[in-house]
Amino acid sequence: MNSSIINRDKNLATLIHLSTFTKFIFPLGNFLFPLILWIFRKDDEFVDHHGKNALNFQISIFLYSILLGLLGLAGIVFTILYLESYINIQHFHEFAISDLQEAISVIILLAIFATLLLALFILEIFTVISASLKANQGELYNYPLCINFISINKLIIN
Template sequence: MTNQSLNQDKTVAALIHLSTFSMFFFPFGNFFFPLIFWTAKRNDPFVNHHGKQALNFQISLFLYSFFLIMAGVAGALLLGISLDFEGSFYMNEHQQWIGNPFEATPVVVFIMIMLLLLLSLFVLFIYATVSATVRAGEGKLYNYPLCINFLGAEKEPSVRKDAEVPEEQENL
């Protein structure tokens, strides 16, 4: 395998991971663009591994986020319904509270915890995607953390060990 094709494979694998950031510009771009790059060169085992890993991670993050949002809404509703307000709880026309706003503290704390968990998923997305892009650019394999294996990606494919060998050692 020539060095030029190896560099091209590393570039495509890195683009697969970088294309997940397109979700900030296009709805569901984090699924479509990696899928396009992956299917373009999915016959290459190195690109196939990175493509499957990137898509598995995006699907996993989507499911984790969906679950957290649904649990947050359900929990906030259940906590809100179970609160026992003694009087009305609103602001009047003079911007004064009627009722005790501190009775809503459990709901606020629960919502803050859910938002903190969503923020931690976002930080995981940024960190893992940048790490995967760097590793793909170096010609190394990368396995995302907390990734559910939907597309059947292997943990360590038995191919592309030459990608980690420097050029000097290939000529020996």
């Protein structure tokens, strides 16, 4: 723990990370509340580092979720269209998946993308808690898989 960082800064940095959980109560709370808290003390290097990291990670997680959702949707639509053309080739005149063997690819795709979204959610929970603990101890934290939309200054704390 670094004694040069005052408790007020540690508490604010911790609160910035934990405020991302407000998305479960307020839409876009994971962007707005950390942004508001960060703006109050962004001139402090420690708070600035944690604020930028928290916002960058939330934007990254949002984009990863959208990307996974779109890829999953595209895969399912493609699979259904393929099945429809397969059924039409077999001279079936109506589109109905009555056999589990024909629907298994859609079910597998749904399971894969649901698992990936769940893993992304668990990663977010785990890393936000880890970042909060590090901030409370007066240490720096860099999120994994984070795209730096807001540039982060390299900060060295003794």
